Amino acid sequence: MHYAALASGSKGNCHALSEDGLTLLIDAGISLLQIRRRMEILGLDSNSVRALALTHEHSDHIGAVGVILRNTDWAILATAATRTAVERIQGIDIPPSRWIEVEAGRSCSWEGWHLRPFALPHDAEDPVAYRIEAGGQAAAVVTDLGHPTALVADHLQDLDLLVLEANHDVDMLREGSYPPQLKARILSRVGHLSNAAMAELLGRALSPRLKQVVLAHLSESNNDPALARFAAEEILRGTSVALHVAHQREPLVLPPAVA
Ligand SMILES: [Zn+2]
Ligand SMILES: [Zn+2]
Numbered sequence: 001m002h003y004a005a006l007a008s009g010s011k012g013n014c015h016a017l018s019e020d021g022l023t024l025l026i027d028a029g030i031s032l033l034q035i036r037r038r039m040e041i042l043g044l045d046s047n048s049v050r051a052l053a054l055t056h057e058h059s060d061h062i063g064a065v066g067v068i069l070r071n072t073d074w075a076i077l078a079t080a081a082t083r084t085a086v087e088r089i090q091g092i093d094i095p096p097s098r099w100i101e102v103e104a105g106r107s108c109s110w111e112g113w114h115l116r117p118f119a120l121p122h123d124a125e126d127p128v129a130y131r132i133e134a135g136g137q138a139a140a141v142v143t144d145l146g147h148p149t150a151l152v153a154d155h156l157q158d159l160d161l162l163v164l165e166a167n168h169d170v171d172m173l174r175e176g177s178y179p180p181q182l183k184a185r186i187l188s189r190v191g192h193l194s195n196a197a198m199a200e201l202l203g204r205a206l207s208p209r210l211k212q213v214v215l216a217h218l219s220e221s222n223n224d225p226a227l228a229r230f231a232a233e234e235i236l237r238g239t240s241v242a243l244h245v246a247h248q249r250e251p252l253v254l255p256p257a258v259a
Pocket of ligand 2: 058
């Protein structure tokens with residue numbers, strides 16, 4: 001499996017997973033033009049994209065869905081509630097011919113890949129993260145959750161690659177310039193994962209199989225990549241796990257066959 005973070009952060013998210021000439025995107029919070037451009041920068045073929053899996057309806061995850069429906073033939077994977085919310089927010093119809101319904105807790109297959117969506121504690125209609133198995137490897141992309149749950153930790157066992165939210169440093173957020181309501185939302189149990197909570201969840205995901213960890217959805221205002229890294233490194237000390245940080249403005253690609 002080949003992984004790339006095309007963009008990650010509160011201004012737009014898009015992850016690409018490729019195997020055997022097929023690419024699945026997770027979320028499309030940057031423009032279709034940017035998706036294609038960033039894939040090209042990384043040497044990935046944007047014609048290999050066949051499907052887009054949505055996690056939830058917040059704008060930093062779905063901004064390009066309307067354009068994608070009109071300009072590509074990609075299938076859209078989403079839960080029924082997320083599909084309805086995206087249609088309402090974007091003023092679009094996702095036709096049944098383009099939609100593959102997924103459901104938290106129910107495994108599904110896509111082009112020989114094995115996908116398992118699972119529920120996240122986040123303030124959206126029906127937010128999910130995805131555990132994905134293809135080519136004998138397992139990955140999970142887990143962002144936009146307010147706190148670590150046992151259910152989430154259960155889905156992070158025996159992964160080769162974990163992409164995990166490290167949204168904020170609690171002190172930076174508390175002392176920062178965000179309005180009080182927004183701070184309270186981010187800090188809530190259905191908000192975003194702090195560096196400390198990320199470290200706790202990462203500890204529960206450690207296994208001899210884990211090779212790559214990508215910290216994702218970092219806030220540009222309320223986090224410092226060095227702080228997020230430091231929190232993860234404390235957990236990973238003594239292991240051979242490689243640690244990466246995904247960015248908002250630049251794509252990140254991991255070497256093939258190791259992810
Ligand atoms: Zn988000
Ligand atoms: Zn969100």
